Amino acid sequence: MTADEALLEALAALNRALRRLGHPFMLIGGLAVIARGVPRDTDDVDATVWAEGVEIDDLLTALAEEGIAGRIPDVEAFARQSQVLLLEHLATKTPMEISLGFLPFEQEAMERAEVLELGDVRIPVALAEDLVVYKVVAWRDRDRADVERLLAMHREEIDLFRVRSVVRQFAEALEEPERMEGLEELIQRALNDR
Numbered sequence: 001m002t003a004d005e006a007l008l009e010a011l012a013a014l015n016r017a018l019r020r021l022g023h024p025f026m027l028i029g030g031l032a033v034i035a036r037g038v039p040r041d042t043d044d045v046d047a048t049v050w051a052e053g054v055e056i057d058d059l060l061t062a063l064a065e066e067g068i069a070g071r072i073p074d075v076e077a078f079a080r081q082s083q084v085l086l087l088e089h090l091a092t093k094t095p096m097e098i099s100l101g102f103l104p105f106e107q108e109a110m111e112r113a114e115v116l117e118l119g120d121v122r123i124p125v126a127l128a129e130d131l132v133v134y135k136v137v138a139w140r141d142r143d144r145a146d147v148e149r150l151l152a153m154h155r156e157e158i159d160l161f162r163v164r165s166v167v168r169q170f171a172e173a174l175e176e177p178e179r180m181e182g183l184e185e186l187i188q189r190a191l192n193d194r
Helices: 003-021 029-035 056-064 075-082 104-112 128-138 141-157 160-174 178-192
Strands: 025-028 045-050 068-070 084-089 094-101 114-118 121-125
Touching: 003 025, 003 045, 003 056, 003 068, 003 084, 003 094, 003 121, 025 029, 025 104, 029 045, 029 114, 029 128, 029 141, 045 104, 056 068, 056 075, 056 084, 056 094, 068 075, 075 084, 094 104, 104 128, 128 141, 128 160, 128 178, 141 178, 160 178
Parallel strands: 025 121, 045 094
Antiparallel strands: 025 045, 068 084, 084 094, 114 121
16 A cells, blocks of 8 residues: 555544534645645645534544544643644554644634545535645644745735734734735745745
8 A cells, every 4th residue: 555545544434423513614725725725745644623612532433433543642632732642543554633622713614615625525624725724733844835836826815914913813822923924935935936
C-alpha cells in the first residue's frame, strides 16, 4: 500500500465514523489545503467536529468502530483539557487529530464547508478562506506557507475583510497582535505574486 493509499483509507474510515456520529464536521489541515488545489505533502488527517452535544466517549466509540484509536495513553482526558483528540488509524498507522469545535467561527466554517472528493472519499472540506484563518491560528512555518499559497490561488473568492476581522479576534484572545502583522505580510506577498 502506498502512502497516498494509506492516507485515503484512513480518511475514508474517519469520514464513515463522523457521518455515523451525525454532528457537523469538516476536513482541515494539509489534506484540506491539497483539496483546495495547493500542492504539498502531508502524512496525517486533521478534522474538526462541532462538539456541542457530543460526548467524547461516544465520539471515541464511533471512531473505534472504524479502527481509529487514541495515540496517547489517556486520549479522553487530554481531549477534555485541550479540545483535541490525538488519534491513529490502526490499519495504516496514519496519525489523526480531531479538534472539538465550540466557537462561532468554527460553527460558521462547518456550515460553509463544501463536500469535495479526495480519491473516492466525499467529505466536507473547509473553504480556502476558513483554512487561512485556521492556519494563521496554528502559525507554524508550514501554516504560513499554506496561507500565502491559499491567498495567491484563491484571492478572488477570499473575503479579506472577514479574514482580517476573525484573525484580529483570535490574535487578541491569544494576546499575539503580531499575528495580524504576519497576516498582512502574507497578503501583500500573495497579491504581489499575481
